[in-house]
Amino acid sequence: MKKFRYLLLTVSVLASSGLANTSSYRNLFEISQPVQVCPASLSDLVNMVRWADKNSKKISLVGANRSQGGQTVGQGDGLRINLCKLNHVVALDVSGKTVTVEAGITWSELQSVINGHGLAVKAMQSYADFSVGGSLSVNVHGQDLTNNPLIKSVRSFKLLTSSGELINVSRQENSELFGLVIGGYGLLGIIIEVSLDLTDDLVMERDVAILDRENFVEYFNKNIRNNPLIEFYSARFSLNSKSLLDQVIVVSYRKTNLSLVATEMQSGESASWRSLLLNQAAKFGLFATSKLGVIKNLRFAVEKLYFKSGATITRNRFMSFPLDSLPQDDSGQAYVLQEYFIPYDKVDEFLNVLKINTKAFKINLLNLTARHVNADHESVLSYALTDCCALVLYINVGKAEQAYQKVSAYGRVLIDQAAVLGGTYYLPYQLFGSKSKVHAVYPQFSRFVDRKKFYDPKEMFMNQLYLKYS
Ligand SMILES: Cc1cc2nc3c(=O)[nH]c(=O)nc-3n(C[C@H](O)[C@H](O)[C@H](O)COP(=O)(O)OP(=O)(O)OC[C@H]3O[C@@H](n4cnc5c(N)ncnc54)[C@H](O)[C@@H]3O)c2cc1C
Numbered sequence: 001m002k003k004f005r006y007l008l009l010t011v012s013v014l015a016s017s018g019l020a021n022t023s024s025y026r027n028l029f030e031i032s033q034p035v036q037v038c039p040a041s042l043s044d045l046v047n048m049v050r051w052a053d054k055n056s057k058k059i060s061l062v063g064a065n066r067s068q069g070g071q072t073v074g075q076g077d078g079l080r081i082n083l084c085k086l087n088h089v090v091a092l093d094v095s096g097k098t099v100t101v102e103a104g105i106t107w108s109e110l111q112s113v114i115n116g117h118g119l120a121v122k123a124m125q126s127y128a129d130f131s132v133g134g135s136l137s138v139n140v141h142g143q144d145l146t147n148n149p150l151i152k153s154v155r156s157f158k159l160l161t162s163s164g165e166l167i168n169v170s171r172q173e174n175s176e177l178f179g180l181v182i183g184g185y186g187l188l189g190i191i192i193e194v195s196l197d198l199t200d201d202l203v204m205e206r207d208v209a210i211l212d213r214e215n216f217v218e219y220f221n222k223n224i225r226n227n228p229l230i231e232f233y234s235a236r237f238s239l240n241s242k243s244l245l246d247q248v249i250v251v252s253y254r255k256t257n258l259s260l261v262a263t264e265m266q267s268g269e270s271a272s273w274r275s276l277l278l279n280q281a282a283k284f285g286l287f288a289t290s291k292l293g294v295i296k297n298l299r300f301a302v303e304k305l306y307f308k309s310g311a312t313i314t315r316n317r318f319m320s321f322p323l324d325s326l327p328q329d330d331s332g333q334a335y336v337l338q339e340y341f342i343p344y345d346k347v348d349e350f351l352n353v354l355k356i357n358t359k360a361f362k363i364n365l366l367n368l369t370a371r372h373v374n375a376d377h378e379s380v381l382s383y384a385l386t387d388c389c390a391l392v393l394y395i396n397v398g399k400a401e402q403a404y405q406k407v408s409a410y411g412r413v414l415i416d417q418a419a420v421l422g423g424t425y426y427l428p429y430q431l432f433g434s435k436s437k438v439h440a441v442y443p444q445f446s447r448f449v450d451r452k453k454f455y456d457p458k459e460m461f462m463n464q465l466y467l468k469y470s
Pocket of ligand 1: 191
């Protein structure tokens, strides 16, 4: 016991010396977050779980800590365990295209190892500095057209349960836990190691179409949806005050046979000055947009010039952007993300409601992008029971509590509308939705809670999402 207290003190000091993540991507009004402990080995972690079990303490888990609504924050004087030191590649099978990693590793750390072997990740977020464990627990998706969501490329993982037992979980072994843990927000146990399928790195070429919004879904269905040549796809909507959401830039990336080495060198040469310039321009643009709505009128025009067909990029480079490349200003403003998953035949209807409410609530919408998510029937808390269009909103809230309340009311209107249209919304962001709405759009939520209590009878694994919705 004494030994464990000492261990806790050591890791706590380590944690407070720079690991606390203060990014304002998370909202400024969130619940205060207890100091994190950062175990350096599996045996430290097992000791922590056994200690928590014996002393009836709660545990919450932290990956890269980018979720926005207290999904990594527990209850009372429990432990808040950060997995960032368990960040190694355990095994890489180059010819079999699989890798086993510790759960605290970030995608960019993994990419730095597999890039040299001509391999790439199949599915992840649009940015690379999230942890693999946090990504599994949310069952993330990105711009990859066929491999989303992440559960599709997970082979197996090791789970540390609330009784301190390390078990293998796969579609064959302890199979019920496979769909409970992936997308289970750290409520079933601690993911220790993950085995993932990889794919070949390759060179892609960009295609761009600029469309009126009413042609968007038809264009996607005809040209992108089942096109085996397309690797990545996303779409950006116009935010001009006079033609809010009326136009869309559809960007897709097609496989080519071009040489990886030549493309790497080419994009490497231009990357440094270009990304510096673009990042500064984007940061300035966003800073201005945060303050001055009129800049948005110019921005779409600039974006139409920037996104040109023909540019080439490797899969790995495309998937390696850091969160820093998402602009925000540093003046204490809060930014929130929201995401809605809408069946394709209802997308236009949802966008109409979105447009009307963005105006009515006077929301400073900085980005609205669309991506594709494939139906997932494996994850118990699946957010896409049919193929869906994922609509991601990036909102500048401002600084005041009142403004935050306005954004949450807006979020709730959109959640209601998504539900009416047979869609869902994403849970790693602010917990705007009511309990009844979450249970309505996640029909297996009650079953999830029942099974959590079965596998974790003392409800040791805890976070704000569970407290609000269980
Ligand atoms: C700017 C921004 C952009 C984003 N873009 C995308 C995107 O493109 N696609 C997308 O799908 N999502 C996106 N997200 C959401 C993001 O994927 C989730 O918030 C994700 O959880 C972040 O990973 P993380 O490592 O920060 O996890 P954390 O926020 O640290 O944790 C997320 C959940 O996983 C649990 N957890 C963490 N590690 C473990 C573990 N080892 N074992 C068990 N449970 C664990 C935590 O307790 C928590 O409940 C974005 C978020 C932000 C802020």
